[in-house]
Amino acid sequence: MSTELLFREDAYLAEAHAVVVGHTPEGGILLDRTIFYPTSGGQPGDSGWVEWENGARLSIATAVKVEGGQVALVPAEPMAMPAVGTIVHQRLDWPRRHRHMRVHTALHLLSVVIPLPVTGGQIGTDRGRLDFDMPEPPADIAALNDRLNRLIEQDLPVTELWITDEELEANPGLVKTMSVRPPMGHGRVRLVRIGTEGRQVDLQPCGGTHVGRTGEIGMVEITKIEKKGRQNRRVVLSLVDERSA
Structure with a gap:
C-alpha cells in the first residue's frame, strides 16, 4: 500500500494524524498518510516529530522514499517506535519546511531569469543553487537580481496542474533539467505554474513543495556563481532575511 501524500494536496499542512502500517529494516516508520516530504528532486526530507498515546514522542530527522510508493520517517536517534496500528500525530518543523518552500519557488524563478x-x-533552508549549461558567466548580476525580485514583488500565484505522460512527451520544452527526467510511468505528471494561464511566467514538471504566491518568498540575492566544468556554472541564491539573520 502506497503512502497517501498529504503534502501534495496541501503544502501548508503542518500537523495531521496517521496510522502506523509498518517499519523498515533500517528503523524507519511507515504511515498510511504523511505530511513529511521525502528527500527527492534536490529538496531535503522534512524533519519534525510524531507523538502518540501516553505522551510518547519521537523526533524525526528526515523522510525518504522506499519501495512500493511508501514514505519512511527516519528517527533522529534510536528509540522505541510506535507499534503497527498505533494512531500517531505528525508535526512538521514548520519554519524549516517553509524556508524550503520559499527557496524552491525562488529557484523556479531563477530558471526564468x-x-x-x-x-x-x-535546496537548503536559507539558500539554494541551480547548475546551468552556461559557457560564460552573466555579465550583469545586479540586473538578474533586480528581475528576480521584481517577479517576487508581483505576488504571482503558484499553482499546480496535471498532464498525461503523453502530453509531456509531446511538449519536451516543459522539462528544464538535463540530468533528471520528471517521474513518468504513472499515467500523469504534476506541473507547477507561476502566474496565470493568461499571464504565465513559468510552467515546469515538479514534485516538490512551494509557497502559494511569490510574494511569500521575500527578497533574494544571487550570492555566488562558480565554474563547475567547461560549460557548467553553479548559481547560488540566498534568502536575504535568512542570510542577514
Whole structure:
C-alpha cells in the first residue's frame, strides 16, 4: 500500500494524524498518510516529530522514499517506535519546511531569469543553487537580481496542474533539467505554474513543495556563481532575511 501524500494536496499542512502500517529494516516508520516530504528532486526530507498515546514522542530527522510508493520517517536517534496500528500525530518543523518552500519557488524563478538548460540543483533552508549549461558567466548580476525580485514583488500565484505522460512527451520544452527526467510511468505528471494561464511566467514538471504566491518568498540575492566544468556554472541564491539573520 502506497503512502497517501498529504503534502501534495496541501503544502501548508503542518500537523495531521496517521496510522502506523509498518517499519523498515533500517528503523524507519511507515504511515498510511504523511505530511513529511521525502528527500527527492534536490529538496531535503522534512524533519519534525510524531507523538502518540501516553505522551510518547519521537523526533524525526528526515523522510525518504522506499519501495512500493511508501514514505519512511527516519528517527533522529534510536528509540522505541510506535507499534503497527498505533494512531500517531505528525508535526512538521514548520519554519524549516517553509524556508524550503520559499527557496524552491525562488529557484523556479531563477530558471526564468536565466533561461538556460539546468544540469542540477539543490535546496537548503536559507539558500539554494541551480547548475546551468552556461559557457560564460552573466555579465550583469545586479540586473538578474533586480528581475528576480521584481517577479517576487508581483505576488504571482503558484499553482499546480496535471498532464498525461503523453502530453509531456509531446511538449519536451516543459522539462528544464538535463540530468533528471520528471517521474513518468504513472499515467500523469504534476506541473507547477507561476502566474496565470493568461499571464504565465513559468510552467515546469515538479514534485516538490512551494509557497502559494511569490510574494511569500521575500527578497533574494544571487550570492555566488562558480565554474563547475567547461560549460557548467553553479548559481547560488540566498534568502536575504535568512542570510542577514
